[in-house]
Amino acid sequence: MRDDPTHLAEQVSTVLRHLVFLLRRTVAGQPITSQQYGVLGSLEHGPRRMTELAEEHAVQLPTMTVQINRLEEAGLVTRGSDPADARVRTVELTVDGRERLLAVRRARIGHLTRELAALTEDERATLAAALPVLAKLGRS
Numbered sequence: 001m002r003d004d005p006t007h008l009a010e011q012v013s014t015v016l017r018h019l020v021f022l023l024r025r026t027v028a029g030q031p032i033t034s035q036q037y038g039v040l041g042s043l044e045h046g047p048r049r050m051t052e053l054a055e056e057h058a059v060q061l062p063t064m065t066v067q068i069n070r071l072e073e074a075g076l077v078t079r080g081s082d083p084a085d086a087r088v089r090t091v092e093l094t095v096d097g098r099e100r101l102l103a104v105r106r107a108r109i110g111h112l113t114r115e116l117a118a119l120t121e122d123e124r125a126t127l128a129a130a131l132p133v134l135a136k137l138g139r140s
Contacts, residue, residue: 012137026111031074032100039067040076040093040101047080047092076100 024034032040035057042048042056054064068091071077076097082088093101116124 022111022115023108026104026108030104030107032071032076032104036067036071036076037101037104039064039071040097040104043077043091043093043097044101047090049082050089050091053091071097 030037038057039053042053050064050068051061053068054061057064059067068077068079072079074096076094077091078094080090080092082090116127119127
């Protein structure tokens with residue numbers, strides 16, 4: 001039963017859902033939502049096309065446009081055009097957006113650090129050993 005893919009998928013799904021909730025709680029009360037934080041993270045390495053963002057976040061383009069509008073109104077992103085094709089809209093972080101992204105990340109890392117410190121050394125080693133497998137799942 002332990003190596004049955006369906007049973008394992010159910011367990012992984014449940015555990016990941018709880019971890020996502022744990023991370024979301026660290027930004028509760030922040031001026032941005034966890035979804036908006038995710039969009040900011042997608043922009044960390046430079047401007048992105050709106051269509052790429054929508055695809056990455058598995059939403060329709062109008063839904064992503066609403067998120068970008070809110071982030072733009074908050075001064076966290078700015079829109080631009082693709083130099084190769086002026087019809088293509090891009091989005092990038094502002095200085096404030098990058099600072100907000102880093103602040104939320106620090107809060108999440110701090111919270112996770114406290115949670116991990118409460119685990120035993122063996123539990124932390126087991127988690128560290130599982131990370132490459134989880135990363136491989138994330139690239140699928």
